[in-house]
Amino acid sequence: MDFAFDARTEELRAKLLAFMDAYVYPAEAVAEEQRAELASPWDTPAVVEELKAEARRQGLWNLFLPDSEYGAGLTNLQYAPLAEITGRSPQLAPTALNCAAPDTGNMEVLTQFGDDTQKKQWLEPLLAGEIRSAFAMTEPEVASSDATNITTLIERDGDDYVITGRKWYISGAMNPDCKIFIVMGKTDPDGADIRRQQSMVLVPRDTPGVTVKRAMRVFGYEDHYHGGHAEVVFDRARVPVSNLIGEEGGGFAIAQARLGPGRIHHCMRLIGMAERAIELMCRRAVAREAFGKPLAQQGVVHNWIADARVAVEQLRLLVLKTAWMMDTVGNRGAHTEIQAIKIATPRTVVDIIDRAIQLYGAGGVSQDFPLAELYAGARTLMIADGPDEVHQRSLARRELKKYL
Template sequence: QGRIFRDLSLPEVGPAERSALYIAMIETLAHLHSFDLQSLGLQGYGRGPGYCGRQVSTWKRQYDAAAHTDIPAMNKLAEWLANNLPPDDNEESLIHGDFRIDNIIFHPTEARVLAVLDWELSTAGHPLADLAYATLFYFWPTSVKGLGQGTLLGFKDTIETPSFEELVSIYCRCRGISTTIANFNFFLALSYFKMAAISQGIYARYLIGNAAAENSHEFAKLVKPLAEKGLELSERSSFSSTDHSTSGELFRQSRKGQEMLLKVKQFMQQHIYPAEKEIITYYAGHGNTEDKWKKPPLLERLKEMAKAEGLWNLFLPDVSGLSQLDYALIAEETGKCFFASEVFNCHAPDTGNMEVLHMYGTEEQKKEWLEPLLEGKISSCFCMTEPDVASSDATNMQCSIERDGNTYVINGKKWWSSGAGNPNCKVAIVMGKTRNSSASRYEQHSMIIVPMDTPGLKLIRPLSVFGYLDEIHGGHFEIHFNDVRVPISNIILGEGRGFEIAQGRLGPGRIHHCMRSLGTAETALQLMCQRAAQRETFGRKLYHHEVVAHWIAESRLSIEQARLLTLRTASKIDALGNRKARKEVAMTKVVVPRAVLKVIDCAIQVFGGAGVSQDFPLAFMYAYIRTLRLADGPDEVHLSTIARWELLEQSKKLTAKI
């Protein structure tokens, strides 16, 4: 059972569902074009390279055989197509050949594709031919009423369907290709040439009495305007779609950053999203066993695949060659799936620990610990917060690091040590107090490397977050250190340098957290819109209720505002460094979690009871994002920092005026 829409304007459904159906259609097309012919056993399906050239010849031949009168526009269009074949005419994907919305069966109540019909013209060919054919009605001549597919007049101008640019952008994002498509004018012109040739053929069959359609005599009137539209489109130099959500006009990525972002999007579409169900099932099935801390084999395979494709350690500028702005947009993309950042070796706390060792570690420390972390051979945890003191004031730390000959002895308790439950966690970076009573309170703490198998180090218990153990990230543990001895060479940068290191570590890390959170918000908003289009209350779709529509609008506003602030902060770090961007980092750390929580909360409300159940990811999202209002410093500490910097800046302005 399902729905087939014969009218392209989908008058049976409301605006939000109409948009969702068109998006589902274009996502299905992108998925179809992402299939590997060889893995499907379809080698030799079709006639090999040169698809576009063959299409021009085929439809020209069929038109000539059916022509009843000379139409100069058809001759000119055929000549232009033959002389302007795209240079990549050897590209081959599985293509449908007649992909349009009335050849799709949708779910009875959801904006989801169940099946694609009419595969008679399918072959191996250029994928953009399908995309152009599926979107050609956005350019439909106003003088042509249609070819039996319902309302076309004004279709391209309606605000109740996604725009052409939006659909092309979605298609490109799903496939991981550039949103600026060269030679798309050729494919649109070819689509109109094909439609004109089909119309001529229908009329020719009418003349000899073989036409099945009652209105087949009217098709003769369509050939000329369709050919003229094809010629008009052929004169366009390019068709581009701009993804405004990345704020690209204000904050431009480097060319390498753009390329890596496209590769990450493509990898996620092809490998990560399809793996979500299996990985969720793994953790659900091992929740009450010790195996819950082990990584699913599929996750390890994905990591090897990402590493092989060069999508590895993207967070570290000196390794990846990316700026903070470049990586910020990549981090947002990985935030759309709860385990994606780990696949690219870009997950906390390893990223922060690798930054510490990269920036402040000795060559010996880098060789022993940084290199295996960068290679993904081991993982790590970070031990700073303590259970017995108010950790919002980090100078309260009681864990001691005392020099004893050629060793340091560590004693104390830590908790919220993320990642410590991972069986592959081999090292901790511990922050504690070193004796130096004469120094400033910010120069009495140090960071030290502690191997996890050191005698005296004991994992006490995992801490749950709103009931979640967060197994995928190795949990959050309480750890006790009882006379733990490590060599003096394990101290990082020197005694009393702990806060200096922490400030260098936390700046970029906070931006990464925030951008991943915005990716989570995008997923929550997507789920909210889908639910609003699928469910009805009091005889109306949820999105018809003004309060729900306003939640959707407010969520988009929150995401865009938070993203702009975060990208501005990343850009300032690139330009001026961490210290000069401290105020912006603090602002971002306050604004983003609040905004994302607001979006998730609205999504939960739209889902009702299902929103807080294990059947949907929203409850886990909320629990995870809520911790960010505490992790790396609570909101209140950051607000005090913002106020202090603001007052200082205002006082300087006032002094200057006086």
């Protein structure tokens, strides 16, 4: 394993660091000011579109997609340090580069499983950043951590599918630019194989019977730049059978293919979030005094900063190893490592951000600093893409299997 950056990664990394300094960090305050003036809180601030145009001009666009026909053609190992940098400003940077979830996962699904018509109609405008999308899987009435519990029905009626169900925390759905949902439901609810009951279909937002009911908050945040997290009702929404992605019964397998890269992308960005928290912690420590000396001279602060640095270096190595394995032996071969980073990264980053909040006192939980929002995002990732406990259960069973 050689984790030295190759020439292309070094070039993109230098470009991206300069882009963050010159455009993204200054835009954070501007975006907040502009958002206060918008007719709808879900509209996109003008500065975000300016960031997207500049990123595209500089060639910092669709970096996440390894398929060179559609994206930058980077390996996971090449993309990892770039995603980490965007994690330092998670509300703006991923969107600016067209590398924000859930669009990234949806583009991967369409690239791998979509037919030519679906790619033309939906993938191309997503790649161009002209529209946004949502992935409708989680449901409020069942434990969605077990995807076989999904109750939304996708029933065949002649040349159409009729979709009936209720979803929530559907990321991106509040954004008016969200034009398409990828919906997971059951086409064969009584099938003998519980992992072949589900399918995925494309449902345009303006389909009769689709209602975006309300925004779901995350620790009080509405996550505006991300497009919010919505409750969506499908009341006999009808779409053509040609909107099926892949084959009937293939939904569970497609979901697994989608979630593997999504998990590592989240972990890459989480490391960037931790780095920003450490930077903020250090700046605060040298600028503030308590009990007659700078916080930077308090022993407990030394411990927090040292422990944070050690933890981030450990996580980065594990994430890079996972990226390298995904590149060399595939997602299935890296299953244990993907689960390991999904367990370790969010909980560790939550702890680092929590220490930074403590150092900032009241300011740490306020809107004047990014720490509270970083905490909300990191804590959510202990649930999203499979809660920690599901990954622990699966990983432990794989370990125990060696001894049975």
